[in-house]
Amino acid sequence: MRWIGLAVVLSVALMPVGAWAESDYAREKKWSDEVVPGIVVGDALFLEQRSGHKFLSIYTEATNAKASVVLVHGVGAHPDWGLIGRVRSALPDHGYATLSVQMPVLAQAARIEEYHSTFAEAGERLKIATDFLRAKGYTKVAIVSHSMGSRMTHDYLTRDANARASAWVCIGWASEDSDFRRVSIPVLDLFGENDLPSVLKGATRRAASLKHTLGSQQIKAPATDHYFSNHHVELIKYVREFLDKVF
Numbered sequence: 001m002r003w004i005g006l007a008v009v010l011s012v013a014l015m016p017v018g019a020w021a022e023s024d025y026a027r028e029k030k031w032s033d034e035v036v037p038g039i040v041v042g043d044a045l046f047l048e049q050r051s052g053h054k055f056l057s058i059y060t061e062a063t064n065a066k067a068s069v070v071l072v073h074g075v076g077a078h079p080d081w082g083l084i085g086r087v088r089s090a091l092p093d094h095g096y097a098t099l100s101v102q103m104p105v106l107a108q109a110a111r112i113e114e115y116h117s118t119f120a121e122a123g124e125r126l127k128i129a130t131d132f133l134r135a136k137g138y139t140k141v142a143i144v145s146h147s148m149g150s151r152m153t154h155d156y157l158t159r160d161a162n163a164r165a166s167a168w169v170c171i172g173w174a175s176e177d178s179d180f181r182r183v184s185i186p187v188l189d190l191f192g193e194n195d196l197p198s199v200l201k202g203a204t205r206r207a208a209s210l211k212h213t214l215g216s217q218q219i220k221a222p223a224t225d226h227y228f229s230n231h232h233v234e235l236i237k238y239v240r241e242f243l244d245k246v247f
Helices: 025-038 082-094 112-135 148-159 197-201 203-210 232-246
Strands: 003-009 043-048 054-060 067-072 096-101 141-146 167-171 187-194 217-225
Touching: 025 054, 043 112, 054 082, 054 112, 067 082, 067 112, 067 148, 082 096, 082 141, 082 232, 096 112, 112 141, 112 148, 141 148, 141 232, 148 167, 167 232, 187 197, 187 203, 187 232, 197 203, 203 217, 217 232
Parallel strands: 003 043, 067 096, 067 141, 141 167, 167 187, 187 217
Antiparallel strands: 043 054, 054 096
């Protein structure tokens, strides 16, 4: 792994800094200290928020890239975690540069519903990430998100009128009242046959809302759980085939 000591400053005005007070930056640093030395594919870099806080991202270039992808992990995790780590490492071999971003985390004991307080900060990070890739020359930037990362991504795409994503792979959106009616870009709604109850209960509603956006589709992966355990090859295939179709 090559280490890049890089700080990119991009000014974004989305929400007051006070709304982000609950983010656990010490926990982020702990993740960073553990993750960076073990990175094999890609380069660690730090992007800087308007507040001055720098968050870990992992950037991986692709030869003759056709597009780029921002990856968004789930609750309390990091940019090289689980299925996000697998997808971010694999997509460059298929022509997609990737930028996997550390999302805000709360204390380990925090309840899931408390993460809503981090959505504004998550949106700023997603905007910084997409702007970073566009500054690299990528005109097409997709987002691939998982679980809580999908809730954060939906909030960003529907809150920020200047959101510039080109497509969205939404994996395991765990909310019974979830839908894509306010999302104007092509969406792949991907989930497992044995996913979380809240993901499965919302599937019909999500499928109906996808009919409003050209190029969107829903896939229920057979015999697969919320984390695509032992099904990462199939996961990467679903993501790649959708991106190939869109781009």
